[in-house]
Amino acid sequence: MFSCSVSLRSRTSSTLSSDSPIKILLWLHLLTWSPCPHTVRAAPMKRMPQVTVDELTADTIKFTLSNTDTSVANALRRVMLAEVPTMAIDKVEFMENTTVLHDDFIAHRLGLIPLTSEHAGFDTDSTDFDAAGLGPALSAFQYNRDCSCQAFCPRCTVQFDLDVKAKEDSTLYVTSEALKSEFESRCKVAVGNDGENAHILIVKMRKGQALKLKAYAQKGIGKEHAKWGPCCTAVFAYEPEVELNHKVYAEMSAEERADFVDACPKKLTKPYNPDDRPYESIETDEASACMVCLDCLERAKDFPGIAKVRDRPQYFKFTVESTGALAPDKIVFRAIEVLKRKLEEVRDKLASAALME
Amino acid sequence: MNKPDDFECWRLPDDDSVPKVSMIKDQKVANAVALVIEREDHTLGNMLRMQLLEDDEVIFSGYRVPHPLEPAIQLKVQTRSEQVTPVQAVQAGVQALIGELDVLRDRFDSSLAQKRREFAAPPRGFP
Ligand SMILES: [Zn+2]
Numbered sequence: 305m306f307s308c309s310v311s312l313r314s315r316t317s318s319t320l321s322s323d324s325p326i327k328i329l330l331w332l333h334l335l336t337w338s339p340c341p342h343t344v345r346a347a348p349m350k351r352m353p354q355v356t357v358d359e360l361t362a363d364t365i366k367f368t369l370s371n372t373d374t375s376v377a378n379a380l381r382r383v384m385l386a387e388v389p390t391m392a393i394d395k396v397e398f399m400e401n402t403t404v405l406h407d408d409f410i411a412h413r414l415g416l417i418p419l420t421s422e423h424a425g426f427d428t429d430s431t432d433f434d435a436a437g438l439g440p441a442l443s444a445f446q447y448n449r450d451c452s453c454q455a456f457c458p459r460c461t462v463q464f465d466l467d468v469k470a471k472e473d474s475t476l477y478v479t480s481e482a483l484k485s486e487f488e489s490r491c492k493v494a495v496g497n498d499g500e501n502a503h504i505l506i507v508k509m510r511k512g513q514a515l516k517l518k519a520y521a522q523k524g525i526g527k528e529h530a531k532w533g534p535c536c537t538a539v540f541a542y543e544p545e546v547e548l549n550h551k552v553y554a555e556m557s558a559e560e561r562a563d564f565v566d567a568c569p570k571k572l573t574k575p576y577n578p579d580d581r582p583y584e585s586i587e588t589d590e591a592s593a594c595m596v597c598l599d600c601l602e603r604a605k606d607f608p609g610i611a612k613v614r615d616r617p618q619y620f621k622f623t624v625e626s627t628g629a630l631a632p633d634k635i636v637f638r639a640i641e642v643l644k645r646k647l648e649e650v651r652d653k654l655a656s657a658a659l660m661e
Numbered sequence: 662m663n664k665p666d667d668f669e670c671w672r673l674p675d676d677d678s679v680p681k682v683s684m685i686k687d688q689k690v691a692n693a694v695a696l697v698i699e700r701e702d703h704t705l706g707n708m709l710r711m712q713l714l715e716d717d718e719v720i721f722s723g724y725r726v727p728h729p730l731e732p733a734i735q736l737k738v739q740t741r742s743e744q745v746t747p748v749q750a751v752q753a754g755v756q757a758l759i760g761e762l763d764v765l766r767d768r769f770d771s772s773l774a775q776k777r778r779e780f781a782a783p784p785r786g787f788p
């Protein structure tokens with residue numbers, strides 16, 4: 305838009321002398337224009353966010369995001385928690401249930417079991433079908449409400465079966481292992497990696513009891529129901545920044561200095577080369593070790609300006625832990641994608657809303 | 662009985678009865694509009710507001726969630742002059758955020774690849 309208005313003006317000055325009065329009037333009118341609301345102005349200076357992955361395991365990722373605003377970091381966190389789509393059991397048909405838990409109770413417990421959600425992404429339009437003709441093999445699941453089917457179909461739903469009877473005298477533990485997916489390559493029960501507890505307990509049975517059901521897993525987001533949330537944890541923390549004033553330190557007595565250095569339980573501050581020049585100057589190791597005890601600030605009451613502790617601006621340390629539904633790095637990728645799609649929708653709908661005016 | 666469906670908090674009705682974005686021009690203040698964005702919350706509201714405040718042409722920008730049970734936000738924007746309309750400011754802000762997220766994704770991707778090379782494929786329990 306800026307470049308547009310500049311070119312208009314230069315054009316006017318060059319044409320004023322030669323053009324007819326009508327044309328001049330027209331140009332003058334253009335000078336006092338109300339600008340067309342549909343042209344996109346050059347965006348204000350873009351921030352260039354920095355990302356460093358610090359740690360990556362099967363279920364956790366830790367990364368540092370910097371050079372961006374708190375609102376962006378927070379939006380990313382909120383989307384990871386509540387708006388990254390996953391698969392979860394949403395409808396259950398009971399054929400037989402003689403356990404001590406009633407149907408609704410078991411249905412609720414089934415819903416909370418994490419299912420692999422690799423295919424709960426955004427590429428729903430792909431038309432690849434697998435060899436068995438069971439349904440789309442590569443494309444992502446549709447939301448059930450968006451799907452063209454009547455009730456459910458392989459494009460939007462995966463069926464799970466559970467059929468258990470207790471025949472032994474001892475207590476039978478029915479776990480998520482007993483839930484059999486009809487289409488394992490698309491969606492199945494996520495298995496934990498802590499051996500004995502890898503499977504989730506659904507119900508305990510005694511001899512003679514039985515449970516038989518069909519469960520239907522569908523795509524959804526955590527905002528609708530927490531069972532669709534892909535994260536156990538999604539948090540960011542600020543990093544403290546410790547600044548020490550050497551001038552103030554120089555005016556303290558050796559005893560006061562020793563006091564100050566010993567005050568921090570983390571021993572963050574330490575004398576600079578204690579043998580050579582005892583307590584003459586101070587330094588800190590990694591400021592990130594500071595647990596923000598603020599004990600050093602307590603000392604600063606007597607010696608103003610000795611220390612400053614504050615949050616490092618535009619610096620966020622993220623920790624994201626997966627439920628098992630999605631790999632932790634996938635959660636981050638998909639969250640960015642969800643955020644982008646939100647913005648794109650607003651951008652597109654804003655243009656048509658402005659046209660209506 | 663009057664409880665809306667759970668999915669109402671993030672999905673627009675299928676019959677297009679609710680527009681995603683609607684615009685109310687301010688009758689008293691020049692170059693000011695209030696945008697109502699349906700089915701969005703603090704996630705988008707705060708991000709947009711902060712981005713708009715980075716723009717020198719914007720003299721006011723704020724958002725609110727008018728009612729906690731209604732899944733919509735209101736974004737108010739006022740610009741310095743009519744050289745840049747509030748709608749243009751929002752469009753530029755949205756575009757800047759999209760660009761920023763692209764950078765964010767690419768840098769996350771390359772940092773992740775580097776991490777994987779350093780620790781030659783950690784054991785992965787997920788497909
Ligand atoms: Zn379907």
Ligand SMILES: [Zn+2]
Nearest residue numbers: 568597598599
């Ligand atoms: Zn301390």
